[in-house]
Amino acid sequence: MEGVERTVDVAVVDFGNGVDVIDEFTPLTDWEPTELSAGGRTPMGDAIMTATDLVDQRKADYRETGIPYKRPLIWILTDGKPTDIEPGGDDWMSTVRTLDEGEKENQFAAFLITIGDDADSEVANELHNRRHIDMESGTFEASFSILSNSVKETFDSETPEEAEVPEVDSEQDDPIDGDELAQEVTDDTDEDDSDDDIFDV
Numbered sequence: 542m543e544g545v546e547r548t549v550d551v552a553v554v555d556f557g558n559g560v561d562v563i564d565e566f567t568p569l570t571d572w573e574p575t576e577l578s579a580g581g582r583t584p585m586g587d588a589i590m591t592a593t594d595l596v597d598q599r600k601a602d603y604r605e606t607g608i609p610y611k612r613p614l615i616w617i618l619t620d621g622k623p624t625d626i627e628p629g630g631d632d633w634m635s636t637v638r639t640l641d642e643g644e645k646e647n648q649f650a651a652f653l654i655t656i657g658d659d660a661d662s663e664v665a666n667e668l669h670n671r672r673h674i675d676m677e678s679g680t681f682e683a684s685f686s687i688l689s690n691s692v693k694e695t696f697d698s699e700t701p702e703e704a705e706v707p708e709v710d711s712e713q714d715d716p717i718d719g720d721e722l723a724q725e726v727t728d729d730t731d732e733d734d735s736d737d738d739i740f741d742v
Contacts, residue, residue: 549692552595556588557581566599583619585668586626586636589651592617593639596649615651616688622661623668633668640669652691654684654719666716676719686723 549569555561558581564572596613603610626633643649653669655662656676666673676684 550599552592552599553577554588554592554595556584558584560584560587560591562591562595566595582624583621584625585617585619585623586632589615589617589636590639593643593649600648612647613649614688614691615649616684617651617653617669618684619653619655619665620657620660622664628664628667637668641671644671650691652688654687655716656684656719662716670716673716674719674722675716676723684719684723687719 550566551564551569551572552562552566553564553575555563555577557578563575563577592615596615600610600613623633626636640651644651650672651669652672652674653665654674654676655665658677660675662673662675662677665675674684674687
């Protein structure tokens with residue numbers, strides 16, 4: 542696990558009411574999580590664009606300095622629904638294209654996590670079905686167990702295709718059951734005491 546922690550960089554974008562880059566990219570070993578709270582508007586479209594821009598810039602920095610990198614993971618956590626983009630609108634379609642094209646070109650893997658009864662899973666599924674994980678009764682803490690496992694899979698893989706990260710089957714319309722997935726990850730971790738979560742949140 543130490544090898545993973547030394548090579549992971551983390552950035553945090555908050556989109557409660559406005560969009561704010563809480564943490565620029567920082568090595569995981571130096572990262573101190575900021576306490577965030579839910580509430581207010583959910584400008585998810587703007588936040589997604591901000592996140593993809595941060596990822597593009599970080600990859601450019603790596604290329605400039607000759608540092609190799611794995612496919613970045615974008616983790617979008619929400620307990621509501623987008624308030625700055627409407628299904629079918631221009632900004633909505635632009636966000637969908639950004640996510641779809643980024644996935645197809647292996648620029649990143651984006652996960653949209655809806656948590657709790659108030660989250661609009663149906664709208665989220667329209668926005669990004671490929672890696673939409675719905676945690677109806679789950680928690681933000683449980684979602685980080687899934688994230689931790691996805692980071693480790695990406696770290697251990699030679700190519701993006703080899704990484705066993707959550708993805709909806711091409712013939713499936715429903716989101717991934719996050720509660721079931723979190724339990725599977727927990728069970729796998731319990732079987733291997735050395736395979737701890739890399740995120741302490």
